[in-house]
Amino acid sequence: xxxxxxxxxxxxxxxxxxxxxxxxxxxxxxxxxxxxxxxxxxxxxxxxxxxxxxxxxxxxxxxxxxxxxxxxxxxxxxxxxxxxxxxxxxxxxxxxxxxxxxxxxxxxxxxxxxxxxxxxxxxxxxxxxxxxxxxxxxxxxxxxxxxxxxxxxxxxxxxxxxxxxxxxxxxxxxxxxxxxxxxxxxxxxxxxxxxxxxxxxxxxxxxxxxxxxxxxxxxxxxxxxxxxxxxxxxxxxxxxxxxxx
Amino acid sequence: xxxxxxxxxxxxxxxxxxxxxxxxxxxxxxxxxxxxxxxxxxxxxxxxxxxxxxxxxxxxxxxxxxxxxxxxxxxxxxxxxxxxxxxxxxxxxxxxxxxxxxxxxxxxxxxxxxxxxxxxxxxxxxxxxxxxxxxxxxxxxxxxxxxxxxxxxxxxxxxxxxxxxxxxxxxxxxxxxxxxxxxxxxxxxxxxxxxxxxxxxxxxxxxxxxxxxxxxxxxxxxxxxxxxxxxxxxxxxxxxxxxxxxxxxxxxxxxxxxxxxxxxxxxxxxxxxxxxxxxxxxxxxxxxxxxxxxxxxxxxxxxxxxxxxxxxxxxxxxxxxxxxxxxxxxxxxxxxxxxxxxxxxxxxxxxxxxxxxxxxxxxxxxxxxxxxxxxxxxxxxxxxxxxxxxxxxxxxxxxxxxxxxxxxxxxxxxxxxxxxxxxxxxxxxxxxxxxxxxxxxxxxxxxxxxxxxxxxxxxxxxxxxxxxxxxxxxxxxxxxxxxxxxxxxxxxxxxxxxxxxxxxxxxxxxxxxxxxxxxxxxxxxxxxxxxxxxxxxxxxxxxxxxxxxxxxxxxxxxxxxxxxxxxxxxxxxxxxxxxxxxxxxxxxxxxx
Numbered sequence: 001x002x003x004x005x006x007x008x009x010x011x012x013x014x015x016x017x018x019x020x021x022x023x024x025x026x027x028x029x030x031x032x033x034x035x036x037x038x039x040x041x042x043x044x045x046x047x048x049x050x051x052x053x054x055x056x057x058x059x060x061x062x063x064x065x066x067x068x069x070x071x072x073x074x075x076x077x078x079x080x081x082x083x084x085x086x087x088x089x090x091x092x093x094x095x096x097x098x099x100x101x102x103x104x105x106x107x108x109x110x111x112x113x114x115x116x117x118x119x120x121x122x123x124x125x126x127x128x129x130x131x132x133x134x135x136x137x138x139x140x141x142x143x144x145x146x147x148x149x150x151x152x153x154x155x156x157x158x159x160x161x162x163x164x165x166x167x168x169x170x171x172x173x174x175x176x177x178x179x180x181x182x183x184x185x186x187x188x189x190x191x192x193x194x195x196x197x198x199x200x201x202x203x204x205x206x207x208x209x210x211x212x213x214x215x216x217x218x219x220x221x222x223x224x225x226x227x228x229x230x231x232x233x234x235x236x237x238x239x240x241x242x243x244x245x
Numbered sequence: 246x247x248x249x250x251x252x253x254x255x256x257x258x259x260x261x262x263x264x265x266x267x268x269x270x271x272x273x274x275x276x277x278x279x280x281x282x283x284x285x286x287x288x289x290x291x292x293x294x295x296x297x298x299x300x301x302x303x304x305x306x307x308x309x310x311x312x313x314x315x316x317x318x319x320x321x322x323x324x325x326x327x328x329x330x331x332x333x334x335x336x337x338x339x340x341x342x343x344x345x346x347x348x349x350x351x352x353x354x355x356x357x358x359x360x361x362x363x364x365x366x367x368x369x370x371x372x373x374x375x376x377x378x379x380x381x382x383x384x385x386x387x388x389x390x391x392x393x394x395x396x397x398x399x400x401x402x403x404x405x406x407x408x409x410x411x412x413x414x415x416x417x418x419x420x421x422x423x424x425x426x427x428x429x430x431x432x433x434x435x436x437x438x439x440x441x442x443x444x445x446x447x448x449x450x451x452x453x454x455x456x457x458x459x460x461x462x463x464x465x466x467x468x469x470x471x472x473x474x475x476x477x478x479x480x481x482x483x484x485x486x487x488x489x490x491x492x493x494x495x496x497x498x499x500x501x502x503x504x505x506x507x508x509x510x511x512x513x514x515x516x517x518x519x520x521x522x523x524x525x526x527x528x529x530x531x532x533x534x535x536x537x538x539x540x541x542x543x544x545x546x547x548x549x550x551x552x553x554x555x556x557x558x559x560x561x562x563x564x565x566x567x568x569x570x571x572x573x574x575x576x577x578x579x580x581x582x583x584x585x586x587x588x589x590x591x592x593x594x595x596x597x598x599x600x601x602x603x604x605x606x607x608x609x610x611x612x613x614x615x616x617x618x619x620x621x622x623x624x625x626x627x628x629x630x631x632x633x634x635x636x637x638x639x640x641x642x643x644x645x646x647x648x649x650x651x652x653x654x655x656x657x658x659x660x661x662x663x664x665x666x667x668x669x670x671x672x673x674x675x676x677x678x679x680x681x682x683x684x685x686x687x688x689x690x691x692x693x694x695x696x697x698x699x700x701x702x703x704x705x706x707x708x709x710x711x712x713x714x715x716x717x718x719x720x721x722x723x724x725x726x727x728x729x730x731x732x733x734x735x736x737x738x739x740x741x742x743x744x745x746x747x748x749x750x751x752x753x754x755x756x757x758x759x760x761x762x763x764x765x766x767x768x769x770x771x772x773x774x775x776x777x778x779x780x781x782x783x784x785x786x787x788x789x790x791x792x793x794x795x796x797x798x799x800x801x802x803x804x805x806x807x808x809x810x811x812x813x814x815x816x817x818x819x820x821x822x823x824x825x826x827x828x829x830x831x832x833x834x835x836x837x
Contacts, residue, residue, distance in 0.1 A: 046372055050449045053479065057441045060483030064530075068491060068502060068523055077518030078506045088501075088518040174499035177518060184494065 040123075040214050044221060051222045055229055058192060062233065065188070066240060069181050073245070090176040091245040094238075095165040101158035102238055105193075108151035109231035115144035116224035123217040145220065148227070149200045152193065159190050178245055185237045193230050199223040272799035282382075284374035285799060289381050290360030291692070296385060297352035297681075300343050302766075303392070305759055307340040312752040316745070318734040333733030334403035335421050339395070341406030342429065345535065346436050347388050349677050353542035354478070355384065355443055357684045358471040360692065362447060364790040365468050367456025367807045369800040372449040376442050383439030391432035394425040402426035405731070407532065410503035410524040414495040415516070417509045427496065434489045437482040444482070447475035456789070458809030462566070463828065465788045465813040466559065469566055470545025473573040474538050480577065481534040488527035495519065522587055529580035536673050537576040540640075541569065543680020544611060547633045547640075549813075550683055551615050553786045554630035555622025556824055558814040560614040568607035568614075575604045585653040586660050594653040601651035608644055612637065627784070628702035632683035635710050636676055642714070643671025646721060661731070664724025667717045675713045682709070682765070689769075690783050694795045695776030701768040708761025715754035719747050787827045788813050 038046070076085035118141065163183070166172075171179040203219045273279045283289060313320065314328045314336075321327050359377065363370055371377045394401040402421040404413035412418050413426060451472045455464070464472075491502040495516070503524045504516035552559040559565060581589060581597035615637050624630065646668040650656050659665065682705075689697050728735065728744055735741050735748075782791040789809070793802050810832035816825045818833055826833055 046449060046453050049453055050373060050445060053445045053448045054441075056479050057444075057483030057486075060480055061487045064484045064487035064527060068487070068527065071520065071523055071526075072502060072518075075518055075520050080506060080513075173494070174501070177501060180494065180498075180500040180502070184490070188490070 040218075043214075044218050047218050047222045048225065051225055055226070058229075058233075061188070062185075062237070065181070065185060069185075069240065070244070072177050072181070088176065089178055089245075092166070092171050092176070092178045092182050092241075093169070094182070094241060095162045097158060097162045097165060098238060101155050101162065102234065104151050104158060105155045105231050105234055108148050108155065109228050111144050111148040111151060112224045112227045114142075115148055116220055118142075118144055119213075119217045119220045123213045126213050145200065145204065149197065149204070152197045152200065152227075156190055156193065156197070159186055162186070182241055185241065189230070189234055189237055192233075196223055196227050196230055199226070282378060284370070284378055286359050286363050286371045286374070286377060287692075287797060287801075289377050290356050290358070292381050293351055293355035293359055293384070294357070296381075296388060297348050297356055300347035300351065300388060301678075302762075304340050304343040304348060305762065307336050307343070309755060309759060311336045311340065312755045314733060316736070316749045316752045318736055328733065330733045331403050331419055331421070332400075334405070334419075334731070335401045337731060338403055338405050338421075338429075339391075339401050342433075343391065344674065345406055345539070346433065347384075347391070349539035349674065350440065350478075350535070351384065352681045353546075353677060353684070354447075354471060354474050354538065355381070357467075357546075357681075357688065358447060358474075358542060359443075361688065361790055362468055362471050363450060363454070364793065364797060364801050365465050365788050366451065366454065366459050367789050367802070367809060368450060368454035369802070369806075371446045372454055373446050377446050380439050380442035380446065383435055383442065387432045387435035387439060390428050390435060394421075394428040394432070397424040397428065399423040399425050402429045407528060408492070408524070409528075410492065410495070410519075410521045411505070411507055411514075411516075414492055414503045414519075414521075414524070415507075415509055415514050416496055417512070417514070427493070430489050430493050430496075434486055434493075437486040437489070440478050440482045441486075444475040444478040447471055448479065451475075456807050456809055459828075460809075462563070463809055463812050465545075466548040466562070466565055466569070467542070467545040467788075469569050470541045470543075470548075473569050474541045477534045477538050477541070477573055477576060481531040481538070484527055485531035488524060488531070491527075492524065522584070525584050525587060526580070529583045530577070532583065533580045534573075534576045536669075537572055539673050539677045540680070541572065543636055543677045543683075544569065544640075546680050546684050546687075547615060547636045548611075548618075549788075550629050550633035550687060551618045551637075552814045552816060553687075553784055554625045554627060554633070555619045556625070556816045557618055557622040558812075558816055560617030560620075561610075562812065562814065564610055565614055568610045571607040572604060572611075575600060575607070579604065582651055582656070585656045591653070598651050598653055602648050605644075605648060608640075612641060612644075627686075628697070628699055628706060629683050629687035629784070631703065631706045631710075632679050632686060635706065636679040636683060638710075639671050639676040639679055639713070642718070643668060643673070643676055647672065659724055661729050662724035663720040663728045663730050666730055667720030667724060670717045670720070671713075675717065679709070682706075685769070687784065688790075689772065690779030691790055691795055691797070693773050693776070694779055695772055695774075696779050696783065697772040697776055698768050701764050705761055705764045705768065708758060708764065712754055712758025712761055716751050716758060719751055723747060785823075785825055787811070787815055787825050789828055792827060792829050 073089050077088040078084075079086045163186070166179065166182065171182070173180055173183045199219060200223055203216050203223065206216050206219065273283065273285075279285075280288060283292075310322050310325065310328075311333065313322060314333055318328070325332060359371070399420045399422070402408075402413065402425045403419050404422065404426065408429070413422070413430075416423050416426070451464075451468065491500075494500045495503050499515060501516040501519035503521055504514060504519040505521070506517040507514055548559055548565055579597055579601045581593060582601045585594050585597075619634075646664070650659060650665065650668060686697055686702055689695070723744055724730075726741075726744055728741055728748075736745060779795055781793070781795045784791070789807055790797070792807060807829040809828045811826055811828050811830060813828055815827075815833060818824075818826050821833070
């Protein structure tokens, strides 16, 4: 049990109400600036934390699929002609194109990281604009962000082509449980990567519209981490399909 | 100009951006932005609350139809006419689904959590307001899709709220298993996405937006409960979503994840090799944590209210926090106890059984701490306190039958009987509902600036308290006597004949209890406009929501951020000029 020490004037009506009247008049902690708005570092930290939390259910989604994949692989199936239990898991030969797609995605992840560092540098230099006589320089820069975007779209197109190759070799969604999982895992991953592509497009549109550099910087930063996650996830999926079958 | 540093990164905001943000923080004026597509967590909380209110009356109406049909099986029912067995199963399915997802998950977390979590930690809003708005409207869309299942060819599904395959995985298994079942799955998938967006906001807000001085161990237990509930949702809803995707593929793309080689109405379905148990594992990995998603917020609230209305600090604050964490953790370890009937290995069942009974330990810690809190207190029996005590009573009554069902030998006898609905309605359903009622009576003054009518609240409490016991306690006896659940017509079964009077009693009790809820409805809307004006802190409570205006301003604290100096349950402090010290009051000194 604590005791109350009347060091404060408890007759103060603001304190007796438990009001905030006796407190500093503006936000002073938590990374807020003097206008009461969160500063850049706070917003970036918050966005990164949000992304980290958001990746958890994505991870759980693919953990569930992996669990189902392993369980389904070991299940026997009843053959109605012979009335015996047989294995219906026919391993799918994955198209070689997936390896090329993997290279494209990994390369795009590298570009994405360079884009992230580039826009962070631009944002840091932006303050120099306001100093008289100081110019941050007008040297040309490599368009890492558009290049990442293009590679992302190429990857998605490559995945579509891989699907067509699978279908051409007779493996449709319901042909065999293994082909069901190939379509399921690659499709779900593609939908998630499409989210990253849309985020990059959003950042590009924001740039064209002249929206603030700090906001674009945050969008690119969290999209970059998301993109890296998607690249890692794809490598995991490919290994699962190739080696656990 | 605003500038900020951190992590070696120095960025200067443009004038334009500051202007945009200042605008974003201003209170919206138009009706659409203020009340429909609002970014304000308080408005979004109210939206969730009223969505749950609509859903609970829909769900309650369906349960009433079930109860009428059970004792008058030949009677034509309003809107439905004659009830066929499959129609009865449709009622069971939709009642359970609507109640679990759109009431028990929506109101305590989406409603009250949204409204009060940011205020209780001293934040101006949720971390991601736009995502918060999307979260609500996604949930709303999910509800519309769910209700739409009633109005498509074949009607709503009949596979139960648990959606067991292969019944749920093949379109030809019943009249509601066509488009209705697809809508059911899509609705739940949409709900999952909305719930995940909400959970993201709850966790980020709690971790990153606490006011100065609001350490984790100074957070009210309500905040702890919402926080842990959000973590549970984050881990569980992704799994349910994955299970739903596989189910949709089995139903519409001909895959065989869940469906083995089976015939339906003499026809091979074309599936082979799938496992219905795979669905059960995935579903219950979500389903059991869902029980805690429903009840943890009510536990947090009960802790809060028992302390406030006993005028005593919560007994064992740290133990309560660790108990919440332990319940959340163990909740993911026990899904197999829903599957004792599935032919699982006795050794596996034994492990799940031990883990399940292990949850009794943190649950008992909480219960004894609640009793310790009110022991010797100067109890104020206001309506929120009545419902909080009611919650504890229902939690104990419903919880005590948990260890029965946790034992495989007993569960095999009791599993498909009325014992199980009796158990889970008390512990998960009605206990959580009592938490929602307690929260409504407690926070109504803050939300609407007026007090609810206390006389009507007391009538409502006694109708609800006696009524729910009258409905659900006899179900335990029905179950032990062998009355199976899920069947629509049991009045002609000889060995159950002596149980018909008990079934009738339950139905009459349901009539009375539901009539009591109309008192609540009248009180709620009457008090919004005609209730007595509320002061800022009518219950003399200590947490931050009671330090601000009533109702709170758009940014919660009118341009200020509170600084926290004290814990959330400082009641009866020796030497204090009154019997409570608010969290933002000057720091109190520890006793020597």
